Amino acid sequence: MSNKFYKDDVKITNLEIKHNADFVIPLVNSILQNVHELDERFKTQPLHVGSYYSRLKVSRADEFDYSVVLDARSSLSWIHTTPVYYGYHRNREVDCTSIPLTTPPVGKCLALVPELIQSWKNEGLNNGSACLSIDGSIIPLKVKKWFKQLVIKAIDQLGLRDIVKVQGLPESPATTLTICHSKIAGGTISVDLTPIIEAKPSFIPRFCWPRAGAKWPSDTKIQEIKGIHVVAKDPYYWSLSFVACEKKLIAGIDSDGSCRKKSQRIMKKLREMWCPKETKQELTSYHLKNILFWECENHPDNKEWNKDQLAVRIESMCHLLIQHIRCGNLPLYFHTGVNLFENKDKDVLGQVAHNILRFVMAPHHCLDKYR
Missing domain, CATH: 3.30.460.90 (Beta Polymerase; domain 2)
Structure with missing residues (x-):
């Protein structure tokens, strides 16, 4: 998929x-x-x-x-x-x-x-x-x-x-x-x-x-x-x-033949589905970049980023993103004292988290509907 x-x-x-x-x-x-x-x-x-x-x-x-x-x-x-x-x-x-x-x-x-x-x-x-x-x-x-x-x-x-x-x-x-x-x-x-x-x-x-x-x-x-x-x-x-x-x-993040960039590009495209244009754009590509960095640190083994693990990493990053939205804090990767969700609309992000969860539960249905 x-x-x-x-x-x-x-x-x-x-x-x-x-x-x-x-x-x-x-x-x-x-x-x-x-x-x-x-x-x-x-x-x-x-x-x-x-x-x-x-x-x-x-x-x-x-x-x-x-x-x-x-x-x-x-x-x-x-x-x-x-x-x-x-x-x-x-x-x-x-x-x-x-x-x-x-x-x-x-x-x-x-x-x-x-x-x-x-x-x-x-x-x-x-x-x-x-x-x-x-x-x-x-x-x-x-x-x-x-x-x-x-x-x-x-x-x-x-x-x-x-x-x-x-x-x-x-x-x-x-x-x-x-x-x-x-x-x-x-x-x-x-x-x-x-x-x-x-x-x-x-x-x-x-x-x-x-x-x-x-x-x-x-x-x-x-x-x-x-x-x-x-x-x-x-x-x-x-x-x-x-x-x-x-x-x-x-x-050089994929110099080992891994799928880190590919997973990030997919997440950025999925964001368009999670955050419709007519809504306030509170979740940004920069948030997703930091999610990628945290996912890489949480899963440092290159085997976890093999191309056959692409769907696993996408789902894992979705759950990580939902977790940070729910606690209202996404730490900046290079300076954890900075909360990237500070001053963001919690209600809008809550709806985004709901949309992400719907995707995780039924990815094929969501993608067919998006197209």
Whole structure:
């Protein structure tokens, strides 16, 4: 059942992938090069993240994700003893305040780099609307807004306004491009450009990774996993991002001929059935990626990931997902103090869990109905 579903409903043709990538990648690279020329603090070489670059896309090659690095030139510290004074102004802009900002919540931090900001000022990079700081801190909301302005300006200068539209949701860290062109298979592609800062410090004990006694991943793979970043999800605090670590963890994950990626792609396709488009999308692909990592750690033996065990692993991950939904906590794989279900609608997730359970009880019936 699982293999047939994968072949009929999940797998994308290599021709479509190549066709869309050949069109989109040079276009996005030209936009990012122009952004760099407008503000050299944003690097031209993005981190290629997301499902396309990890070979986890399903159904259509219609989404691409880029993390664009804001060059901080130094490491960020996880712990700050110096109070910072900024917050929302009446006009919904972040501005100076007389009341210190509270300690960052779990999974968040400040970008307090006074020496870097002074250097930016000396080089004339941090003036007017290009100012990304208050006192000695880089402000997430300022970075997100300025980056979006740069992208819009780059698109105008490149004469791409007819085919590239810019969106940017307040709750999203990304500037989203919608690219429409007759050369695109399917007509439209969505590209997320997310500004990030490379934090550089290594894992610390409170992240609870790597875990003592865990047999997956291997010690060799653990040594390869580096590159913690911070992303502008919150107006005040930077959110820790493990996109580079996750990409490294997925790289070569099936080098032993296992079905880990295949199972993940099937889970992502099943999510479309569990979470109908007309409902609030509280269960995301990122949740499923973390479920995969936990399943790999819980079942480290490669024999458990043989291709003939595909249906077993899908069912096991479904039960694991239901378990985490019911307890209201899905720990981030690389930092267990972060609950990925925090602030999610419990009623919606409860219905999702019900849909998943219905699938587990009668997979053939659910798939026939879905088609």
